[in-house]
Amino acid sequence: MSTPEALVNRPHGGIQPSEAASREAPMHTFHATEALSEADRLMTVCNSCRYCEGLCAVFPAMEMRRSFADGDLNYLANLCHACGACYVDCQFSPPHEFNVNVPRVFAKVRNDSYRMYVWPRALAPLFERNGLAISLITAVSVGLFFFGLMAINDPAVMFGVQTGPGAFYRILSHNAMAAIFGAAFFYAVGALIMGFRLFWRDIGETRATLTNHVSVWRAMRDAMTLRYLDGGGPGCVNEDERPTDRRRLYHHLTFYGFLLCLASTTTATFYHYIVDHPAPYAWYDLPVVLGTLGGIGLLVGPAGLLWAKAKRDPALRDENGRGMEHAFTVMLFLVSLTGMLLLVLRATPAMGTLLALHMGFVFGFFVTMPYSKFVHGIYRFGALVRYAKERRALHEPTPSKARALGIPSSTAGR
C-alpha cells in the first residue's frame, strides 16, 4: 500500500481509487482528535489532486506542506472560510468512495480548536454545549440587570419618563456603567489574547510574524474584504450549487455593523469625559448616527446569516457547531434590537426596562466573547497573517528570505 507521502509525490492527478483515500488506511501521524485525522487524510488526497488550488488560500497553503501535524491542520481549518466551493467542485465528494468533504471536516476541526485554545482551560467545557451555555449566561446577565436595577431604583424612576442630559444615568450612574462594562470588556480582551497565544504557538508561529507590517496589512485587507469567501470568484455556495455573494454581504453587514457600534460607544465616551456632553444625544449627533448605522447592519446581517444557516446544505455543516453559531448570531441580533428600541423609545416609560435589557445583552456578549463563535474572527485573522507571510516567501524565494521568514527552504521556491 502506498504511503500518504508517496501519494503526495505523485504527478498531478495520480490518485488510484483503490489506495489513495481508503478511510481504513493507517495514519502516518497520530492526531489529537478524529476530525484532525480525517483532515489529514483529506489534505493528503487534495495534495495529490490540487484541482481546487485557485479557489482560496487553503489549497496553496496546503501545497507548501508534505505532511500535516495538528498545528498545520488547525491553521488550515481556520484559514478556510467555509465557502463550500471545493465541495461542489470536487469529483471525489460523496457518494464517491473517497468521501472528500473539506468544508465539513474543517468546520469540525475549527470548532474543536476553539475548545483547545480557550483561556482559562477550566472553561473549555463551555464549548461542549455552547448554545446552551451562552443562552444561560445571557439569561442570567439580563435577569441580574433587570432585577438589580429594579432593586436599586424607585419604580417612579425605573418606569417613569426620563429626558434631558444624563437621563440614562438616573437609572444607573455613568461611573457604575463604565466600571461594569470596562471590567467585562478588558477581561474578554485578555482572555482572547491568551487564547490567541496558544493558537499562535500551536501552529508554530512567533511574535516576529505579528510585527511584520506587510504580512499584517495584507491579512487585514483580506479579512476586511472577506476575499476567501468568494468561492474563487463567483461567490460561495449555501443551499444548492449556485454560487452567490449573499453570505459575504450578510457577513460584511454584521462585521461593519459591529465596528460602527464600537465607534459609536467610543465617541460617546469621548463626548462624556472630554467635552462634558452626556447622553442621550440628538439623532444628528455622531454617536447616534454611528450607532444607528451599525445597529441596522447588526439587525440585517445576523438575520441574513441565520436565514442562510437555516437553508445551508447539511452536507456542508458541522452539526455539533450549530448551537454555537446560532447562539452567537442571535446574541448579536438581540444586542442590536434592544439598542435600537432604546433609541426609539428613550423618551417613554419603557426606557428603564429597555436600558436594563440592552445592558444585560451587552454584558452577556462581552463576558462570553472568548467562549463563543466570536473567536473565529481572531484565529482566522491569525491564519491570514501566517498565509500572507508564506505567500511572500513563495514569491520571493531566496533562501535567506525564506530562512528569515521561518519557511523551510524546500518549500520556498515552489
Ligand code: SF4
Ligand atoms: S477538494 Fe476534491 S477536487 Fe478539490 S483538491 Fe481536494 S480532492 Fe481535489
Ligand code: SF4
Ligand atoms: S470551503 Fe471554500 S474556503 Fe474552505 S477550503 Fe473549500 S474552497 Fe477553501
